[in-house]
Structures are given as structure tokens and as C-alpha cells.
Amino acid sequence: MSPTADPADSPQRFPRGRLAAAGVVILVLLVVAAWSGxxxxxxxxxxxxxxAGSYTAAQESADRFLAMSPFERxxxxxxxxTALAGDGALDDAEAExxxxxxxxxxxxxxxxxxNLALVQEGQGDAFRDADDVDxxxxxxxxxxxxxxxAPEECRPDGSPQDEEMDSQEQRVDESQEEMNNPSSEGEGDSDGEESSGESDGGDSEDGDGGGGGGGSGGGEESPGGSGDDTAGDEESGEGDERMEELERRRQESEERHSQTNEGGTGSGVRDPGSKPW
Structure with a gap:
């Protein structure tokens, strides 16, 4: 008789079913990893x-992501x-x-x-330029x-993000205030009319006094007109200074956008403040 074989000395064999199951799991994991990547x-x-400024292509890539992924949509x-905003399609950008x-x-x-606030601000600017105040x-x-x-996580005190949002709020407030309370050109016109009326009155009185007086009254109109022009120049100068100040603040805001978002200029229409993920 041949000696009985010791089971401990026999090579271990995995059932084929287990090997097939392990292979399927590995394959699934590889597919998931490839799909996620x-x-x-x-x-x-x-x-x-x-x-790169290829906003249409950026939107198409985003749409492909949405078509492929049920997560982090x-x-x-x-x-x-963001791509739509960069392309100037503000209404569609707001919806997304x-x-x-x-x-x-x-x-x-x-x-x-x-970015949403920048889009809404851009819409406001467009309506303002179209004289649709409401x-x-x-x-x-x-x-x-x-x-x-915004949740507290977005605005810790002193953080760049908090400063950026503060700057946005300030810019919106200034744009809205300037639109609703513009520097009144009518006041200058009114002052000019009153001055003209006063001059007319002076002419009349001088005219009653005689021809020489009338000539003198006519001579007095020129200084009055010069004063009106000076007032108009002062108002124009104040308006120019106001616009220069707003432009300076806008440029400072864009610089902060650039620092926060690694190079994005963040105008709110052409280049939104935060790049796509």
C-alpha cells in the first residue's frame, strides 16, 4: 500500500470562483478610477x-463633466x-x-x-447704461x-476672501448711489438761468436809467457769464474726480481679484473673479 498523503503537504489552491470575483472587483476599481480621473x-x-480665453471650449468641457458625473455637480x-460670464452671456451665467x-x-x-455677485453687478451696470434704473x-x-x-466660512475676519467681498459690496453701493443720486447738472443750469434773469433785470433797470447805463449793464453780463462758466467747470471737475476715484477703486479691486485667484483679473463680465475648478 502507498502511504497516505499528509494534507498539510498538499499545495493550497484557491477556488476558481474566488479568483474570478477578485478579478471583477479589481476591474471595477480600475474602471471607477479611470472614470473619476x-x-x-x-x-x-x-x-x-x-x-486661455477660450470660453466656449471651457463651457463645453464643463458640460461634458455634467454629462459624465453624478457627483459634485x-x-x-x-x-x-463662469465660462458663460467670461463670454458676456450674463443671464445664462446667472442661471448656471x-x-x-x-x-x-x-x-x-x-x-x-x-462670481454670481459679479454677474449680477454686471447686469446692473448694463441696465444702468440703458437708463433702466428700476x-x-x-x-x-x-x-x-x-x-x-455668504456663510461664515467664506468671510473670516481679515481674510483675502472677506476683503474681496467687502470690496465688491462697496463697489455695488457706489455704483447704485451714483446712479440714484447723480451730480446734478440741472442745478448749474438753474443757477445760470437765475443769473441770466438777474442780468436781464439789471439791463432793464439800466435801460430805464438811460442809454449810457444800458451800455454799462451790457458790460456787466460778461463777468456774470464767466461766473456761471466757472461754476460749471467746478462741477465738471468734481464729476471727473469722482469718476477717477471710482476707476481707481475698480482697478484696486481687480488687482485683489488677481492676487486671490492666481492671475484672474475679475472684471465681472469678461473675466469672473474665481476660476473654474
């Missing part, structure tokens, strides 16, 4: 295209809205950014609110609300 590559691509809507804001976690709301007021109010309702 591909979807997030679309976001990275959108960001690069946005920085707020990032796709943010990227699409509103969607992003409605689903974004608190930590991601900051960038969304910055619509402009509505858009400026919306921009202010977007910023003031």
Missing part, C-alpha cells in the same frame, strides 16, 4: 481653457457659469451659478457667490444679497 480632467481642462455648473449655489456645500459657496436697482440689490448671505 476623466471626469475631473474635464474640470481641469475647463479651467485651462478659461484662462455644483462644480460643473460653476465652471459652465444659481444652480451651483443651490447644491454647493458651504466650503465651496465662496467662489460661487463671488432693473439696475434690482440687480445691484441681488448682488449685495448674494454677498451678505
Amino acid at each position: 476623466l471626469t475631473h480632467w474635464q474640470l481641469a481642462r475647463a479651467s485651462a481653457q478659461f484662462e 455644483h462644480k460643473g455648473h460653476f465652471a459652465a457659469g 451659478l444659481e444652480t451651483a449655489l443651490s447644491t454647493a456645500p458651504a466650503r465651496d459657496q465662496c467662489a460661487v457667490r463671488v 432693473a439696475a436697482d434690482d440687480r445691484y440689490d441681488a448682488a449685495r444679497t448674494t454677498l451678505t448671505e
